[in-house]
Amino acid sequence: MTFAKRHYPVIVVGGGQAGLSTSYLLRQRNIDHLVLEKEQAFHAWKEQRWDSFCLVTPNWQCRLPDHPYDGDDPHGFMVKEDIVAWMERFRAAFDPPLIEGITVRAVRALPVGGYRLDTDRGPLTADQVVMAVSSYHRPKIPGYARRLPARIKQVDASAYRNPEALPEGAVLVVGTGQSGCQIAEDLHLAGRRVHLAVGPAPRVSRFYRGRDVVDWLDDMGHYRIPVQDHLTEEQVRAKANHYVTGRDGGRDIDLRRFALEGMRLHGRLETVEAGQARFGDDLGKNLDQADATNARIKNSIDDYIARQGIDAPTEPPYEPVWEPPRGLDRELDLEAEGIAAVIWCIGYAPDFSWIEAPAFDATGYPKHRRGVTASPGLYFLGLPWLHTWGSGRIYAIAEDAEYLANRIEAARLPLREQYLAGIA
Template sequence: MAEEIDVVVVGAGQAGLATSHELEQRGVEHVVLEADVPGSAWLRRWDSFTLVGQNHTVRLPGAPYAGGDPQGFMGRTEIAGHLDAWAGRLRAPVRSGCPVRRLQARDGGGFTLETDSGTVVSRVVVLSTGAYQRPHRPPAAASLPAGLPVVDLTGYRNPGSLPDGPVLVVGSGQSACQVAEELVLAGREVVMACGRAPWFPRRAGDRDVFEWLLDSPFFDQRVEDLPTEAARLGANPQLSGAAGGHDLNYRTLAALGVRLGGHLVGADDGVVRLAPDLEASVAAGDDGYRLLRGLVLGVCARQGVEPPDLPDPAPLGRPGVESVPVRELGSVLVAAGFRPDYTSWVQIPGLVDGQGFPVHDDGESVVAPDLHFVGVHYLRRRSSALLFGVGADAAVTATRIANRLGMPA
């Protein structure tokens, strides 16, 4: 017999816990279903993973960072521990080890959730299953020979987890650059198939880049502000929080000995081929730098402060790699971003758009009323999935649910 629960939150990461907190504040009884344990998604990152934003940017409702190192960068186990401790303080039950295998709409309203612990029927459901659900492999990766080990970022733990030999890193965002740096510092030969990602110095003047950008409109950007909806999938600025935080971009990687090439074209005749577009990729990253520089200078103008020194970047000054014999590679690490993955388990036609993002009205599905989303990249703004932005979205959704249930919000 199915268990009946009025409101169910699926996922106990920062989005699900923020939603639970906000529902609790409004007196909405609910249950949180978590496939593993609270915060466990962070533990699936590689061993040396750290936040890119400083610890003080962990501004979760009811669980802001309160440690002794606000300018530092928490590692994956610290982040997971912070979320797990928060879950323990919430009144709503968090059912760990309870993955939802299938969700369907019910005739007449509400939803059926099939879990490993049985069937649940709910009037309202909030999906908070994370912004990074399914690793993306560019189509060209399908041409890589079967005998060459290919690992997605979710399968990488440390340099020793990869087969011996040189590594081809495919990707251009924060994670790709961070892993490429870790590998080359561990003594591995690294070739990088580069895409187009912005970059910015870790610090500008006496402030961290996040402090500048939080004072700018950067994180308030909405999907409709983007040149195209596909821009939602653009890479985050190249940067690192490792070793206390430092600059990380194509120039710093080249200086360490990483061999840079254009984007992955594919493999044939025993050769992996990279496009001759490294110069264009670097130029696109420099355009991103100039855009971010403009935001910083705008902050300075509004606040009436002296702008930091942010000169134009010097030319990279080296040709790109265009081919690598397969026999010279030990493995390929694909770090080309992530895509949403709702349709594999949510059986509601029309739920997502062509890129897999929910089709919604202020966080509520347009095809399934009372099905809500929190923690989706660009759900309401650029910060919607981030540790300092998800709380605002959770509050809006909790208010909407409370109003729908006829409760004071």
């Protein structure tokens, strides 16, 4: 698809589930628009997930506008190929005005209103712009990573594919959010020697008292709590996701059990110097805190069951199956341990420096209320905790996109020929 013109009432930047959900709803409202995607639609799902990737939330939580999960296993967990196929069916259902392989280099608010988008195929303008580009732009790699021996292969979570793609030898996985724990599990199940630097991420059980924990929490309204009802938006955004897995029908990720099975657990990685990795003295604390979070979630479910008078089976409290040994060595000789690869799983940093508009806080993060910024006609969709827990996930994209589509429809601006002449 090529440009039919150089100005559109609305331009959506990003061709993932957020961008195409917006497109679907704009088309429903007969609002002329264009969607621009740097790579291809659903690129992150296709190219930035490992081979064994699967959802950690049940399939029934997958819903795009007028396109809920359409398979026969609502309480299962789709693998990567199934997720992509489901999304491609959504795309095919309405054939969005999407241009793939186009880079938006800059977005600038114009003095007379509207926005100019500089692309590698020339400039465009729009009255309103929706930024559907997530906030996971640059992997967080610490400066001391440069001091790792050159022979050690380094990748971040988005570049990991499978154990066979890594050089032979042991692997150090850094970080225990969802990606770090699942990648460590993938390597562990493949028989690789795994060292895991354990951070403060919390964990949650897969099933409790006869149901998936996600089912209980959804019934309790947990996923519909607006961000402003939590401590602060910044604090909520900074929290790591609870680790659990949907692999093989879903199960807990218990790092203590991995340790019993031979995985080497360490505290948070602090630095690398002269071929030695040094870890913090916080392994026990991090494991205990993760278990405590899991216990609090279970207690809240117990309270809900009691209040509602629900007949549900009981379960004994979790008992730790492994404890870090006293005097655990906090240093690891990378050569002696045969570390051949390091996988960085400590998160991603946003980069919105290419957007010039009064819509950001002092850190450069979008300042908004449910995706609506102070810069008229500039919106964000798909950010973590844009409105609720589900905003950065498939679960609430349709709801958030509906809200913004209504705002866009109400704020439609007339064309301004005076600023089009210079770029037409």
